[in-house]
Amino acid sequence: MEITKNVQDNTATLFLAGRLDTMTAPELERELQDILPNAKDLVLDFEQLEYISSAGLRVLLSAQKIMSKQGRMRITHVNETIMEIFEVTGFVDILTIE
Amino acid sequence: MRKVLGITLGGLQKKTITLVLLMLLIMLAAFVGVSAYQNKMLIHVVGETRIDQQQAISQVSEETMHEMLEGALVTSTTLRANLEDSEFSEIINNVYMLQTMAQGLLESRNSFDPLQAAPPDPAIDGTPSAMVLCEEGVDYTQSEYLGIIAHMSSAMIAMQGNSDKIDACYIGLADGTDLCVDEKAANKFDENGTLIPFPVRERPWYTGAIEADGLYFTGIERDAFSKRLMVTCSIPVKLNGETVGVAGLDIVLASMADFARADTAQGSCAYVINDRAQVILGPEANGIFEVSDQASDLHCMGNDELSRFVDQALRESTGLKTITIGDKPYYMVGAPMPTIGWAVISVVDKEITEQPKHLMLSEYNKINDEASGKFSDGTARTRGTSLIILALVVIIGLCAALIAARRIVNPIEQMTKNIVRSSQTGELFKMEECYRTDDEIELLAEAFDDLSKKAKRYIGEITEITAEKERISTELSLATKIQAAMMPHIFPAFPERSEFDIYASMDPAKEVGGDFYDFFLVDEDHLCMVIADVSGKGIPAALFMMASKIILQSCAMLGQSPADILAKTNEAICSNNQEEMFVTVWLGILEISTGKLTAANAGHEYPVLKKASGSFELLKDKHGLVIGAMDGMRYKEYELQMEPGAKLFVYTDGVPEATNGDKELFGVERMLTALNGSPDTGPKKILENVRSAVDDFVKDAEQFDDITMLCMEYKGKDGR
Numbered sequence: 004m005e006i007t008k009n010v011q012d013n014t015a016t017l018f019l020a021g022r023l024d025t026m027t028a029p030e031l032e033r034e035l036q037d038i039l040p041n042a043k044d045l046v047l048d049f050e051q052l053e054y055i056s057s058a059g060l061r062v063l064l065s066a067q068k069i070m071s072k073q074g075r076m077r078i079t080h081v082n083e084t085i086m087e088i089f090e091v092t093g094f095v096d097i098l099t100i101e
Numbered sequence: 102m103r104k105v106l107g108i109t110l111g112g113l114q115k116k117t118i119t120l121v122l123l124m125l126l127i128m129l130a131a132f133v134g135v136s137a138y139q140n141k142m143l144i145h146v147v148g149e150t151r152i153d154q155q156q157a158i159s160q161v162s163e164e165t166m167h168e169m170l171e172g173a174l175v176t177s178t179t180l181r182a183n184l185e186d187s188e189f190s191e192i193i194n195n196v197y198m199l200q201t202m203a204q205g206l207l208e209s210r211n212s213f214d215p216l217q218a219a220p221p222d223p224a225i226d227g228t229p230s231a232m233v234l235c236e237e238g239v240d241y242t243q244s245e246y247l248g249i250i251a252h253m254s255s256a257m258i259a260m261q262g263n264s265d266k267i268d269a270c271y272i273g274l275a276d277g278t279d280l281c282v283d284e285k286a287a288n289k290f291d292e293n294g295t296l297i298p299f300p301v302r303e304r305p306w307y308t309g310a311i312e313a314d315g316l317y318f319t320g321i322e323r324d325a326f327s328k329r330l331m332v333t334c335s336i337p338v339k340l341n342g343e344t345v346g347v348a349g350l351d352i353v354l355a356s357m358a359d360f361a362r363a364d365t366a367q368g369s370c371a372y373v374i375n376d377r378a379q380v381i382l383g384p385e386a387n388g389i390f391e392v393s394d395q396a397s398d399l400h401c402m403g404n405d406e407l408s409r410f411v412d413q414a415l416r417e418s419t420g421l422k423t424i425t426i427g428d429k430p431y432y433m434v435g436a437p438m439p440t441i442g443w444a445v446i447s448v449v450d451k452e453i454t455e456q457p458k459h460l461m462l463s464e465y466n467k468i469n470d471e472a473s474g475k476f477s478d479g480t481a482r483t484r485g486t487s488l489i490i491l492a493l494v495v496i497i498g499l500c501a502a503l504i505a506a507r508r509i510v511n512p513i514e515q516m517t518k519n520i521v522r523s524s525q526t527g528e529l530f531k532m533e534e535c536y537r538t539d540d541e542i543e544l545l546a547e548a549f550d551d552l553s554k555k556a557k558r559y560i561g562e563i564t565e566i567t568a569e570k571e572r573i574s575t576e577l578s579l580a581t582k583i584q585a586a587m588m589p590h591i592f593p594a595f596p597e598r599s600e601f602d603i604y605a606s607m608d609p610a611k612e613v614g615g616d617f618y619d620f621f622l623v624d625e626d627h628l629c630m631v632i633a634d635v636s637g638k639g640i641p642a643a644l645f646m647m648a649s650k651i652i653l654q655s656c657a658m659l660g661q662s663p664a665d666i667l668a669k670t671n672e673a674i675c676s677n678n679q680e681e682m683f684v685t686v687w688l689g690i691l692e693i694s695t696g697k698l699t700a701a702n703a704g705h706e707y708p709v710l711k712k713a714s715g716s717f718e719l720l721k722d723k724h725g726l727v728i729g730a731m732d733g734m735r736y737k738e739y740e741l742q743m744e745p746g747a748k749l750f751v752y753t754d755g756v757p758e759a760t761n762g763d764k765e766l767f768g769v770e771r772m773l774t775a776l777n778g779s780p781d782t783g784p785k786k787i788l789e790n791v792r793s794a795v796d797d798f799v800k801d802a803e804q805f806d807d808i809t810m811l812c813m814e815y816k817g818k819d820g821r
Binding site for chain 1: 634635636637638681682683685703704705706707724725726727730731734754
């Protein structure tokens with residue numbers, strides 16, 4: 004998986020590409036650990052993301068919980084496959100998907 | 102490796118010795134080669150010097166001899182030519198004197214009375230006397246001029262007696278008579294005492310003088326009586342312009358030959374040649390040119406070189422020339438005799454002049470050969486000594502190599518022995534005094550010492566780790582069993598209930614999994630079925646799964662609706678979920694008597710339903726959020742009416758997300774196809790079908806996720 008980030012002050016945008024699964028989720032978790040403490044507005048761009056597993060969902064859940072307290076987190080350009088996963092798992096209810 | 106007398110055959114010892122031996126042999130070969138080359142060069146130089154010196158000796162000797170000869174021979178030859186010339190001049194003068202006397206007497210013949218001339222008288226043989234000789238049939242007493250000529254008798258006797266070169270003198274007359282003076286009266290007679298006739302006018306000196314009409318020298322002729330070789334000098338005697346006779350002098354060659362005799366002993370000889378190139382005088386023996394009446398002139402010897410030389414000699418002094426006659430070279434000097442137009446030729450055998458050279462050369466060679474012999478002896482002795490020294494060097498070298506090799510090999514052998522022992526007994530390899538060689542062996546021993554200690558430590562560590570792994574493995578396998586035992590695993594699960602049939606399976610990807618299924622009777626009429634999937638895998642997932650399962654079952658046993666059970670469970674889990682793990686759950690409760698199924702879905706896969714007379718189809722039910730994610734979640738539940746023969750199939754994402762070698766997902770469509778392959782068989786068979794379809798698809802690829810399935814067939818209140 005490839006992660007490209009664009010951080011300006013307390014606004015951060017992460018572009019994810021590839022698969023977000025058990026193997027790659029820790030990578031995103033490390034990135035978020037760096038960004039989250041100062042972030043007010045976090046955007047995750049899923050345009051290039053192909054798949055997300057339960058491990059990936061867990062990282063999103065953690066980030067969502069933190070961002071709910073200090074600002075907001077948005078997920079953009081979600082494709083059909085991932086949207087279906089969000090729907091099946093009920094994550095559509097807690098995530099802000101644009 | 103075999104050992105003989107403490108020497109290891111093969112191995113380092115042999116290699117060291119071989120190396121030393123090889124080096125020694127190379128040194129030996131180089132030494133022998135250099136020696137041989139030096140020897141060869143020395144012999145070559147000596148040989149060349151010898152040849153150079155021989156040439157120098159030859160050249161100097163030859164040049165010296167040449168110069169000496171040239172000086173001496175030219176002088177002596179010229180001298181001799183002059184001497185001979187004067188001798189012959191004397192003879193010529195005598196002949197002229199005879200002619201003058203004879204002509205004078207004949208012109209004034211009327212003033213004299215003729216004298217009675219007498220034939221030879223053998224009684225006075227040995228005393229010079231005048232005697233009459235005549236041709237056959239001629240009467241000398243009738244001769245007109247003989248009596249006149251006879252007046253010359255005493256003068257002729259004196260002339261003959263005064264010169265040892267003049268053998269005889271005579272006046273031959275045209276009437277066939279001859280007045281002759283010599284001391285050999287006896288030889289004028291034959292053995293019978295008869296006077297031998299003398300063919301005066303046929304003798305060469307007579308005819309020659311007439312023909313020459315002046316002074317004439319015959320060639321070498323034999324005397325008519327003595328048969329000795331001689332040359333005659335003659336001249337016509339004229340009266341009133343008419344030739345009436347010939348005056349002649351016999352020159353005995355033997356009488357002049359002694360001049361050459363002395364020289365012959367010294368290796369040189371002299372020849373007198375006349376103007377016709379005939380050899381007149383020469384040594385009696387050992388001469389290269391013959392002196393005889395048969396001798397032809399020197400031009401006729403077929404030797405151009407000689408011919409030219411002779412021609413030059415008759416003209417002028419030739420200087421020293423080298424002329425080859427036959428195969429032999431000769432030094433020759435010619436000098437002319439100007440008065441009579443003859444020449445003297447001195448001849449020296451070149452071989453004789455080269456004798457000193459040969460002597461010097463042979464002496465030189467003798468000295469040289471002696472020196473060479475001494476040198477060879479010396480070389481041989483030196484060679485012998487060198488060979489002995491070389492042999493000693495080889496032997497000492499080998500011994501030294503042997504000792505050195507033993508010193509190198511001994512600690513290595515000891516080390517090898519100790520290493521083998523420590524590898525067999527597990528003892529530590531210890532540094533010993535014999536390894537302290539202050540070289541690579543000591544380093545090697547230290548390295549082994551270190552290695553041995555490290556190996557012991559590593560073995561200890563590995564043993565510990567292995568034991569730890571063993572323990573964990575044992576614990577994990579125990580955990581696997583416990584996990585498996587936690588889920589209903591005895592089938593048929595409800596043999597006494599004919600209204601439904603249920604079957605489930607869980608195959609964890611690792612020893613323990615995060616998936617689980619469960620089913621239990623809440624009461625006599627309610628069957629609760631659960632399938633769940635914890636986020637993550639392995640032991641954390643398994644622990645979370647255990648907690649979730651127990652909480653779910655506890656909540657379910659309270660007899661609440663599926664939505665309430667999920668909400669309660671979510672609350673329980675969220676209250677203490679530091680790791681933010683979550684679990685997807687599908688929970689359904691079947692009212693056995695009616696076939697009414699009430700279910701709720703917390704983020705789990707869509708269930709699959711088969712109506713009594715239909716195929717398996719995905720049921721897109723309403724979904725709530727996964728359990729454990731967010732506190733205070735509410736879930737929606739839904740109801741389904743199951744007719745007898747309807748089947749419910751629930752599963753975890755391990756089924757549709759099973760992946761093959763090409764990273765392809767098995768997918769929901771393939772799952773449905775597998776289910777519908779034989780939709781009417783029992784739950785157990787259906788699960789087996791799906792499982793084998795997954796296996797066929799995945800083939801050898803590794804199983805990444807737990808695969809969990811549950812299938813329930815509702816058979817109706819009365820069962821079928």
